[in-house]
Amino acid sequence: MFDRDQPIAKWRQQLVAAGMTTPEVLDELESHLREEIQRLSKSGKTSQEAFGTAVQNLGTAPALKNEFGKIKDPISIVERLMIGISVFLVIFIVLLSGLAAVLCYAHWAERLVVAAAVVCILIVAFSWRKVVPFLPLISNAGARWAAGLACIASGIIASSLFCNFILPRFEIGPDRLLPAIGIWAVFLIAVFSCLGVGLLMSERERTRWGMVKAPLQEFTKEH
Numbered sequence: 001m002f003d004r005d006q007p008i009a010k011w012r013q014q015l016v017a018a019g020m021t022t023p024e025v026l027d028e029l030e031s032h033l034r035e036e037i038q039r040l041s042k043s044g045k046t047s048q049e050a051f052g053t054a055v056q057n058l059g060t061a062p063a064l065k066n067e068f069g070k071i072k073d074p075i076s077i078v079e080r081l082m083i084g085i086s087v088f089l090v091i092f093i094v095l096l097s098g099l100a101a102v103l104c105y106a107h108w109a110e111r112l113v114v115a116a117a118v119v120c121i122l123i124v125a126f127s128w129r130k131v132v133p134f135l136p137l138i139s140n141a142g143a144r145w146a147a148g149l150a151c152i153a154s155g156i157i158a159s160s161l162f163c164n165f166i167l168p169r170f171e172i173g174p175d176r177l178l179p180a181i182g183i184w185a186v187f188l189i190a191v192f193s194c195l196g197v198g199l200l201m202s203e204r205e206r207t208r209w210g211m212v213k214a215p216l217q218e219f220t221k222e223h
Helices: 005-017 022-043 045-057 061-068 076-104 107-132 141-169 179-199 203-208
Strands: none
Touching: 005 045, 022 179, 061 203, 076 107, 076 179, 076 203, 107 203, 141 179
């Protein structure tokens, strides 16, 4: 017997993958799909045939996105924090660390250490969203904020420990310049901050930004 719930769930995941992440819109489209399936079933089609025809009648995911994509939720505090951290990391690295590597350090070994830190921080800034789907999703808002802020604070603590116990082991020249390895303290803050923001995100916020696990398989042509 054809179970319509599973293919409907996969159809909904396809809409999310196409960029339709507003839960209210997805719920409305799913409701229309179920009504169309029910109508077609009453006309004599099998459940599987009714599902395939209903999907065709509603239209492709890109077409549905064009029709409903303008409906957006207000940007939440967590989303603003996410954008702010990413922008800060990029600006900090490009303007400060990049210039420091060229102007402040004369030896190529030091410049290489700084350049490696810059590259790693930029990777975190641009790619951390791919890790968010694998972080635990905390349904309780209070617990979610506690875990997220604790993770962000851990980055500051880890960076402070790095500066107090590891950094002094490296030689500081007579000009009192920060050792090149000191830039890696920013890397610790970047990693923990991005993970913390990921923990702060609710299910709706993750869905809105496409930070959900991709479906295991796509629709077959028979659908």
